[in-house]
Amino acid sequence: MDPVEPQDDELLVRVPLRTPGRGTAAPDRDRTEDPRVLRSRAAIVEAATGLFLERGYVDTSVDDIAARAAVSKRTVYNNFTDKERLFTDIVLGVTATAERFAAELAAALADVDDVSGALHDLAREHLASVTRPQVVRLRRLISAESGRFPDLAREYHRRAPERVIVALAGALAGLGGRGLLRVPDPRRAAEHLAFLVVGATLDRVMFEGEAAVPPAAELEALARDGVEVFLSAYTPA
Amino acid sequence: MDPVEPQDDELLVRVPLRTPGRGTAAPDRDRTEDPRVLRSRAAIVEAATGLFLERGYVDTSVDDIAARAAVSKRTVYNNFTDKERLFTDIVLGVTATAERFAAELAAALADVDDVSGALHDLAREHLASVTRPQVVRLRRLISAESGRFPDLAREYHRRAPERVIVALAGALAGLGGRGLLRVPDPRRAAEHLAFLVVGATLDRVMFEGEAAVPPAAELEALARDGVEVFLSAYTPA
DNA sequence: CCGTCTGGGTACTGTCCAGTGTAGTACCGA
DNA sequence: TCGGTACTACACTGGACAGTACCCAGACGG
Numbered sequence: 030m031d032p033v034e035p036q037d038d039e040l041l042v043r044v045p046l047r048t049p050g051r052g053t054a055a056p057d058r059d060r061t062e063d064p065r066v067l068r069s070r071a072a073i074v075e076a077a078t079g080l081f082l083e084r085g086y087v088d089t090s091v092d093d094i095a096a097r098a099a100v101s102k103r104t105v106y107n108n109f110t111d112k113e114r115l116f117t118d119i120v121l122g123v124t125a126t127a128e129r130f131a132a133e134l135a136a137a138l139a140d141v142d143d144v145s146g147a148l149h150d151l152a153r154e155h156l157a158s159v160t161r162p163q164v165v166r167l168r169r170l171i172s173a174e175s176g177r178f179p180d181l182a183r184e185y186h187r188r189a190p191e192r193v194i195v196a197l198a199g200a201l202a203g204l205g206g207r208g209l210l211r212v213p214d215p216r217r218a219a220e221h222l223a224f225l226v227v228g229a230t231l232d233r234v235m236f237e238g239e240a241a242v243p244p245a246a247e248l249e250a251l252a253r254d255g256v257e258v259f260l261s262a263y264t265p266a
Numbered sequence: 267m268d269p270v271e272p273q274d275d276e277l278l279v280r281v282p283l284r285t286p287g288r289g290t291a292a293p294d295r296d297r298t299e300d301p302r303v304l305r306s307r308a309a310i311v312e313a314a315t316g317l318f319l320e321r322g323y324v325d326t327s328v329d330d331i332a333a334r335a336a337v338s339k340r341t342v343y344n345n346f347t348d349k350e351r352l353f354t355d356i357v358l359g360v361t362a363t364a365e366r367f368a369a370e371l372a373a374a375l376a377d378v379d380d381v382s383g384a385l386h387d388l389a390r391e392h393l394a395s396v397t398r399p400q401v402v403r404l405r406r407l408i409s410a411e412s413g414r415f416p417d418l419a420r421e422y423h424r425r426a427p428e429r430v431i432v433a434l435a436g437a438l439a440g441l442g443g444r445g446l447l448r449v450p451d452p453r454r455a456a457e458h459l460a461f462l463v464v465g466a467t468l469d470r471v472m473f474e475g476e477a478a479v480p481p482a483a484e485l486e487a488l489a490r491d492g493v494e495v496f497l498s499a500y501t502p503a
Numbered sequence: 504c505c506g507t508c509t510g511g512g513t514a515c516t517g518t519c520c521a522g523t524g525t526a527g528t529a530c531c532g533a
Numbered sequence: 534t535c536g537g538t539a540c541t542a543c544a545c546t547g548g549a550c551a552g553t554a555c556c557c558a559g560a561c562g563g
Contacts, residue, residue: 065530065539085413087324090520101541106522172472173410176322179475186473194466214491221495224465229431229457232468235409236423238416254451258458258499303510327550338512339552349551 127189138200226255364426375437463492
């Protein structure tokens with residue numbers, strides 16, 4: 030499988046390769062990283078990502094992470110200054126996925142002619158992306174810890190859901206400029222489209238967990254109905 | 267102030283008066299409650315509600331609660347079997363507010379003639395209610411703890427946001443029956459209306475906290491634009 | 504005035520956990 | 534062969550915190 034296309038049960042995690050927190054003294058030594066370090070770090074990140082998403086931040090101990098990564102606790106602390114840094118590094122790494130998705134969204138709508146068809150495709154894709162189990166867990170995790178990590182939550186929101194809205198607004202403005210839609214306020218239009226399609230599902234899933242994700246047929250209907258309402262309001266007279 | 271109308275900075279809390287967890291042996295003794303007990307219990311509930319909403323479940327210790335309630339820890343445990351029970355009792359007590367609100371919503375839309383005006387009023391009220399700081403904190407608190415208390419989260423969602431949707435669906439169906447709206451699927455229509463109006467704000471607030479609540483003028487615009495889109499899709503031809 | 508009963512206060516126990524210190528081991532390049 | 538570096542195992546510290554044992558005070562009946 031293509032390592033750049035995330036599957037339902039995984040998230041791409043990009044963690045900075047330089048060990049943070051010891052840049053004070055290191056004179057940029059050997060740039061061929063020790064394979065032992067790479068191996069340990071990858072195992073730790075993978076284990077921690079899974080555990081954080083399954084149990085949350087507080088209910089995951091560093092001992093748990095070390096155990097699942099088959100690594101000693103000391104090694105965890107050799108690679109990450111503390112539990113908080115490990116957490117934030119992972120979360121910010123994960124948002125890379127969302128950023129890429131936002132860019133694709135905008136591009137897909139750039140120069141279409143069949144507005145209705147394109148919006149239906151976009152809605153389906155958006156809904157599918159947002160209801161992927163790991164994405165659901167990530168949303169819940171971050172909002173759950175937004176009290177402990179307010180900056181992180183803001184950053185995630187800015188980079189992921191917000192960026193999707195902004196990209197969508199740009200695309201809709203483009204369609205408006207070509208006379209294919211009537212878009213007085215692109216930002217508002219993007220929000221309307223997005224939440225017509227994913228709003229109700231997102232809300233339910235936030236409280237009931239990924240088990241509450243509707244079946245595929247219902248997702249299809251949600252996308253269709255949402256776009257239909259959007260078009261009846263935003264189609265030029 | 268009327269004790270049944272919640273203000274911005276408070277939530278009505280209804281907690282069962284019988285001490286839970288000792289019903290096994292008590293043969294329904296004196297029903298004139300000891301005033302000391304009533305006083306303690308009220309202080310504990312108030313303190314715990316505030317602390318849970320401010321800091322969350324894990325970051326609030328029973329010692330903190332006892333201190334703010336100006337009561338000993340022992341007294342807390344005399345009135346509530348454990349921290350979990352205290353938490354769930356409080357959360358379920360708070361949902362009483364939301365339940366009442368849902369009923370009012372449905373009633374307000376029952377037999378209006380000016381559909382547009384009524385929907386605008388409803389949208390304004392819904393948005394105002396959902397962005398009240400304490401409501402925002404409650405949403406975040408419950409979804410944050412939905413991993414630890416899945417049943418509680420489900421119950422809250424069923425009683426509060428879900429009940430609003432159901433009531434709204436009923437009201438819209440009524441308007442549809444009178445030919446004032448075209449409502450093929452009342453449930454879907456209710457979701458569309460609700461999330462057109464509150465979706466984007468709800469999402470932002472979930473990550474950025476109650477500080478991200480838009481100013482009154484923007485709330486007004488959100489309600490107006492959302493209803494406008496809804497009407498252009500659901501007005502009979 | 505006395506015994507008893509109940510709620511409340513203080514001090515404690517047991518546990519969990521983040522983070523550290525240390526001593527030893529495997530591997531790698533010179 | 535030697536020195537350096539990362540990893541392991543393990544014990545340990547310090548602190549937080551849920552829940553409890555035990556005693557005191559005051560109300561109430563006799």
